[in-house]
Amino acid sequence: MAIKHKLYFSIWLLSFSLIGIYLLSGEPQETFPGETITKYGIVIDAGSTGSRIHIYKWSESTEEMTPFVEEIAPEFKTKPGISYSHKNLEMIDSLVGDLLDFAMDHIPKNKYKSTVVYLQATAGIRLLPKKQQESIINKCREVVHEYPFLYTPENIRVITGEEESLFGWITVNFLTGNFEIENSSLHSNKSTIGCLDLGGGSVQIAYVPSAINQSSVEDKSLFHKLFINGSIYRVYAVSFLGYGATEANIQMIQYLEDHQKSLDYRGHSIAISSCYPYGFWGDFCTTNKENCKFVLGNFDYQECKQEILQAKFPNKKCNFSNCSINGTFQPDLQDSYVGLSVFFHLNSFLFGNDNPNSTIQELTQKGDQYCNLKYSEMVKTHHKNTRTFPYLGLYCFYLVYSNTLLENIFGFSINGEQNINKIGSVDETEISWTTGSIIYHLSNIHQTKFPVHFIILNSRYHYIFFLICFALFFVSLVFVFIYLKQYLANSHQIDNNLRQDFIDLSDLEVFINEQNQNRNGFKAKQKED
Known part of the structure; x- marks a missing residue:
């Protein structure tokens, strides 16, 4: 191989090793093989x-690919939601600040x-x-x-509904051990659990x-x-804003008011709804508290279901x-799901811990037995339970609305053909x-145009690859110096040869000029003779 080509190859090798060192010098590797370090996240x-x-x-250890995260603090929540602060941003100082003060009490100072x-x-x-x-x-970033x-700043943001849906799915399957590594070839669509989250x-x-056939997927x-620990998962994940x-x-x-199912009381329009227990009345406000509604209850399960279908799901158009x-x-x-948030809290209220797998029919x-009270x-039965008391009237609406979603909208069987494990x-x-x-x-996640996420959970080979790149850097650096020195030496020799050739050419030119002059002088002398 010519010196010039060897030099180019060494420079390329040097660049490659530098890129490798740069990519491997940060997360996720911070420990030597076999060592662990305790980390915290919020x-x-x-x-x-x-x-x-x-x-x-x-x-975090080099000996494992998936760190098992553990929640270490009791539940702590501030109210109302930060969406209520759009007219008074100073509320965020306490709504977010109190949470971070709580974190400082549960995380070591060092x-x-x-x-x-996040x-x-x-x-x-x-x-x-x-x-x-x-x-x-x-404002949250400032706090x-x-x-x-x-x-x-990117850690503080509004996430999409699809992200929230995927995060829930990852949680459920991570905690139930469905992402455990198997010493075999690449798996596709390993057995997993679906996730339902009603917020x-x-x-x-x-x-x-x-049964998934990519050629027949209509959207x-x-x-x-997702590529997680050697397995590929094609996850259907959707979120519907405004349907919480x-x-x-x-x-x-609002629908009841618009359709004259309300009465006027002291200047307030009070809707009469079949979704609340008899004798219940209360006011409910939208997320931004700019639209508050009053309601009077008179429970009837089937009538409530019709009200919900007419108010929320009037459009039955489907192109698929x-x-x-x-x-x-x-x-x-x-076949198998976990129900979160309202699904869980409603089931827990009605059954306690006795029947987390209750069917829609159950x-x-x-x-219906509870809501007809x-x-x-x-109030007499539950007034001492501060956790559930504020929701006593709402549980009846939650019951009918969640069942309507499951049975009429998502198509779940009322008899439990699909198991929904409502656990917390x-x-x-x-x-x-x-x-x-x-x-x-x-995780080290990369996303392509088609929503593909590669999840490499703390590769154990990271440290080895880093050492290889580091060694490669020094070896290639030595070769660059050697070949560069040889290249420059050869260039100098070529330059001397060219200079000598130039001198020789100059002497030849002088000789030729002298010969021409002699020839011209000889011709002139002949003419004179």
């Missing part, structure tokens, strides 16, 4: 009704600077105009910046369809391809083989989309 779920902090701890903070706003903020969203998020934790502002559903934009329990409640009451909300394509359901029977009787925790770890979020952000 995720603030800025929801529609309040903001809840989740504090996680995990041991870990503050390495503890990453504040992720959901449906309550997504319902606001963009300018109001930006002002609230910027977080005052604390000693690690964060970037205040939106409802999410995410699952891997029971590929709703599928997200709180927003649906307000919109249904099967649709859910607003004509959105929905593939075949899988929920209907139990709920007078509201005054409910797995092995004492709360099931929250925030767990999926911290796992997602702990």
Whole structure:
């Protein structure tokens, strides 16, 4: 190989090793093989009704690919949701500040600077105009910046409904062990659990369809391809803004007023609804508190269901083989799900811990029995339970609305052909989309045009690759110096040869000129003779 080509190859090798060192010099590797380091992370779920902090701890080790995150602090929540602060941003000082003060009490001081903070706003903020969203998020960034934790502005943002849905799905399957590594070839669509999440502002559903044929998928934009620990998952994940329990409640009451199912009392329009127990009356406000509605209850399950269908789901247009909300394509359901948020809290209220796998039919029977009580009787029974007391009247609406979503909109069987396990925790770890979020952000994730996320959970080979690149850098650097020196030496020799050739050519030119002059002189002398 010519010296010039060897030099070019060494320079290329040097550049390659530098790029490798740069890519491997940061996260996720911070330990030597076999060592572990304890890390902490904070995720603030800025929801529609309040903001809840989740504090996680995990041991980062080169010996494992997936760090197991553990939630270490009790539940702590501030109310109202930060979406209510759009007219008074100073509210955020306490709404977010109190959460971070709480975190400082539960994280070791020597870990503050390495503890990453994520504040992720959901449906309550997504319902606001963009300018109001930006002002609230910027104020949140200012508050977080005052604390000693690690964060970037991108950590404080409004997440999409699809992200929230995927995070929930990751949480459920991570905690139930479905992402455990198997020593075999690449798997596709390993057995997983679907995730249903009914919040205040939106409802999410995410699952891997029971029978998926990519050529027959009618709307590929709703599928997200995940590569996790050697397995590929094609997850159907959608979110419907404005279809959460709180927003649906307000919109249904508005519908009753618009259709003259209300009465006027001292200047207030009070809707008469079949979705609340007899004798109940109360006021409900939208996320931004600018629209409050009054309602009087007189419960009837079937009439309530019709009110919900007419108010929230009047459009049955569908351009696909099967649709859910607003004509959105929905593939075949899988067999097993976990129900979060309202699904869990409603089931827990009605059954306690006795029947987390209750069917729609069982929920209907139990709920109908409860909701046909007078509201005054409910108060007598539950007035000492401060956790459930504020929702006594709402549970009846939650019952009918959640069942309507499951049976009439998403197509679940009332007899339990699809198992929905309505639980709040797995092995004492709360099931929250925030767990999926911290796992997602702990991972090295790359996204392509088609929503594909490659999740490499703390590769054990990271340290080895770094050493290889480092050694390659020094070897290639030595060769660059050697070949560069040889190249310059050869160039100098060539230059001397060219210079000598130039001198020789000059002498030849002088000789030729002399010969020409002699020839010309000889010719001139001949002419004279």
